[in-house]
Structure formats: structure tokens, C-alpha cells
Amino acid sequence: MKLFLQSILFLLCLTACSASSDNDLISNDPGSISSQDYAIQSYISAHGLEMKRDANGLYYKIIEGGDSTRIMTLNSIPTLIYTRSNLKDSLLDASFGSTDFDGRQLKDHIAGWQIGLRKIGKGGTIFMIIPSRLGFGDVAVGNIIPANTVLVCTVQLVDFK
Template sequence: MNRVALIILLFCLGFSACKKTSEGGLAGYKAQAAIDDKIVADYLKANPSLVATKIDTSGVYYIVEQPGTGNDLFTNSTQVTVGYTGRLLPGGQIFAQTNDFHPSFVLSQVIKGWQLGIPQIKRGGQVRLLVPSRYAYGPAAQPQLGVVFGLKDGLPANAVLDFDIQLYDIVN
């Protein structure tokens, strides 16, 4: 009987601890979202020449620099070939750049900000994306990104990102 009571007690403690963690996680998520959204809003306010469009309620903004051509359909399995420059907001420190190398990615395997933003253009198009951390790498620091561009510790956790993306090819 004591074992059953002990098991039930441990189960209840474990369950209540999970509830507290998830509530704290939601509050932390909302707080970081507010910080990210303020960074993007302040950046757009400081750069009034940028005419950015917000994608739904995501907090991701895009600026179409060249729309591109064609009737391309994007799905999760679409492979895109791109050239890009990634910068931190605020500050504009470059953390990634492809230069003459044009990598290909399956759309479902890139950050959510790209999944939302790249379909705003067609083949040959160019888009600028302002991506809050929740649609990039979130609270996970990326120590391998940015080191070659002078970011000593790599891309920090909760980084708000600014991407210039040229879409070279689309394969479905």
C-alpha cells in the first residue's frame, strides 16, 4: 500500500512540475516575442524608406526587392537554390553570406522565417526578410554561425535576423 501511495505522490509531483514549467515557458516565449517585435518595429521606424509587409501574425516582415517571374508553386518539398546574406538586428553584423556559392535547400528544412518569406517571390526574385527569433533559431545559440565573420561566440540565442535572399531556382 505504501508503494502505491509513493508512486501516486511521485506521479502527481512530476505532473505538477511539468505544468509549472510549461506555464513559465509560455510566459518566457511571450516576453521574448515582445522583445523581438520591438527590435523589428524600432528598425523599421528608424528606416522609413523600407516598405515592409508583415506575414500574417508571425512577426516576420518581408520587402520584395525584385518579384521574379513565373508561376512557381511552393510546398514543403520544394527545393530552392539561393544566394543570401544574413545579418543580426540591431547592428547589422553579418553572420552568414554565400557570395558566389548558391546552396540548395528543401523548404521544409530551413528556418520558419524562410518558409514564410521565400514564397513571397518567384524564380529570379529577391526578398529581404526581418525574422524574429521565434521564426529563426529561437533560444538555441548557433555557435557555428558567424564565427568566420567576427562573431566570437557565433550567433547568440534569441537573435533577430535580417536576410537578403536571391532566389535562383525552384524545383518541385
């Protein structure tokens, strides 16, 4: 309820602060930062979640911290178990077991995973809501992930090299 009231207050402040229609903070563009942030906050509120937001705009909750002495770098090759959904809770894809994405380094994954997976150690699990700018942006991934999709991910860091 508190988050709902904060969201309403936030919207009222945005409306009062907007200078012109050309500089609207809330956009109808599904890829805009403000419209995605509002959609993410609405999702969090509707699902009764408690999440942190980092400076990059990644929303996350550490489910299991894992081994805090074993933290990845961008050059690490993670082995993960993951699910990826959208804000409508439709499953987009999942690993259905552990995968290292054919030896892909963390720096070659989406920015949201680069940021989030370095918040946990080996064996940890993180729940993330990733705005499209930290995901695949305005590029569709085949027929699986449309452009400007906010990703809702649960990722377990099984291991890394």
C-alpha cells in the same frame, strides 16, 4: 516620422493596458515576442524602411517578385544567394554565391525562410526581418548566430527543383 509616432502611441497603449507586473507585454527578455517586435519596428523606423508584416510575425519587402508562375513548395530544393545580419547590421553569414545547402528542402530551413521564400518566384529577391521564433529560436548556431537573434536577411531565389 509617422511610424515613429505610431510606435510611441503603441508603447503608451501597452503601458496603459498592462494588468500586472507578471503579465508585462514588454519584457526584458531578448527572446520575448513583444520585445523583439518593438526592436524590429524600431529598426524599420531608424532605417526608413517600408515593410509588410504577415500573420506569423515575419516582416518583409519583396524587392523583385520573380516568375509568379514558378513558386516553391516546402518540398522544393531552393538555390539561393543570401546575406544574414542582425539588428545591429553586423553580418552573421552569407552565401557569397549561389548555394542549395547540399540539397536541403525548403521545409528543412528556418520557418522565416519557409514563409518568405514562398512569397516570391524563381529569380525573385526578398528582404526579411525574422524574429527569433521564426529563425533559430533560443538555440545558438555555433559562434555565428547567438540564441534569440532577430535575423535581417536579403535572399535571392536563383532557382529551385
